[in-house]
Amino acid sequence: TQLLEQSPQFLSIQEGENLTVYCNSSSVFSSLQWYRQEPGEGPVLLVTVVTGGEVKKLKRLTFQFGDARKDSSLHITAAQPGDTGLYLCAYTNFSGGYNKLIFGAGTRLAVHP
Amino acid sequence: DVKVTQSSRYLVKRTGEKVFLECVQDMDHENMFWYRQDPGLGLRLIYFSYDVKMKEKGDIPEGYSVSREKKERFSLILESASTNQTSMYLCASNSLPGSGYGYTFGSGTRLTVV
Numbered sequence: 001t002q003l004l005e006q007s008p009q010f011l012s013i014q015e016g017e018n019l020t021v022y023c024n025s026s027s028v029f030s031s032l033q034w035y036r037q038e039p040g041e042g043p044v045l046l047v048t049v050v051t052g053g054e055v056k057k058l059k060r061l062t063f064q065f066g067d068a069r070k071d072s073s074l075h076i077t078a079a080q081p082g083d084t085g086l087y088l089c090a091y092t093n094f095s096g097g098y099n100k101l102i103f104g105a106g107t108r109l110a111v112h113p
Numbered sequence: 114d115v116k117v118t119q120s121s122r123y124l125v126k127r128t129g130e131k132v133f134l135e136c137v138q139d140m141d142h143e144n145m146f147w148y149r150q151d152p153g154l155g156l157r158l159i160y161f162s163y164d165v166k167m168k169e170k171g172d173i174p175e176g177y178s179v180s181r182e183k184k185e186r187f188s189l190i191l192e193s194a195s196t197n198q199t200s201m202y203l204c205a206s207n208s209l210p211g212s213g214y215g216y217t218f219g220s221g222t223r224l225t226v227v
Contacts, residue, residue, distance in 0.1 A: 040122075040221075041220050041221070042117070042203050042205070042219050042220050042221050043203070043216075043218050044218070045215055048215070098161070098169055100161065100171065101146075102158070103148075103156040104155055105153055105154060
């Protein structure tokens with residue numbers, strides 16, 4: 001099972017600031033997914049990136065898949081308190097004939113008004 | 114709205130008790146999963162199931178078992194709870210057979226073993 005390293009672990013910013021969080025590995029992935037988990041809730045899928053170099057936008061969130069498909073980034077423009085949460089990246093692991101989703105440890109983001 | 118429902122949000126159990134965590138989905142999904150989430154470790158897969166009465170071990174199955182008697186219900190069982198099983202437990206499901214895409218998660222059960 002390959003490792004997904006997410007950085008930074010914690011990020012505390014003021015409303016209106018921009019930020020980028022990273023998801024890195026030494027392995028090549030067929031796809032990566034990004035989830036957001038709000039306090040007291042389960043993770044919610046934000047996006048799946050599949051093609052190397054792909055960029056996807058979800059309102060103020062921009063997701064990029066590295067050209068070599070080993071890493072991904074999430075950029076948030078003009079962060080708002082509602083963006084507060086744990087951001088998780090995940091990849092599909094093919095093992096024993098089954099597909100399983102493997103997660104990184106996450107970046108915990110706090111956006112202060 | 115599609116839903117994965119976990120029966121309890123919070124549970125406190127004593128060491129040695131047998132604990133049942135229940136998960137029900139209303140999306141007719143074939144695949145169901147149990148994860149535990151601990152600070153700094155992310156989500157780790159305990160068990161998963163691709164069909165009724167079928168189960169497969171994940172990365173950390175020790176101390177756990179599962180049951181899937183009906184398609185919509187996937188139960189996680191702690192045979193003899195221990196303090197190191199204190200954690201947030203998350204159930205998930207998805208629809209594409211054998212696929213890792215698009216998991217829907219429940220809200221989680223925070224279990225404390227004392």
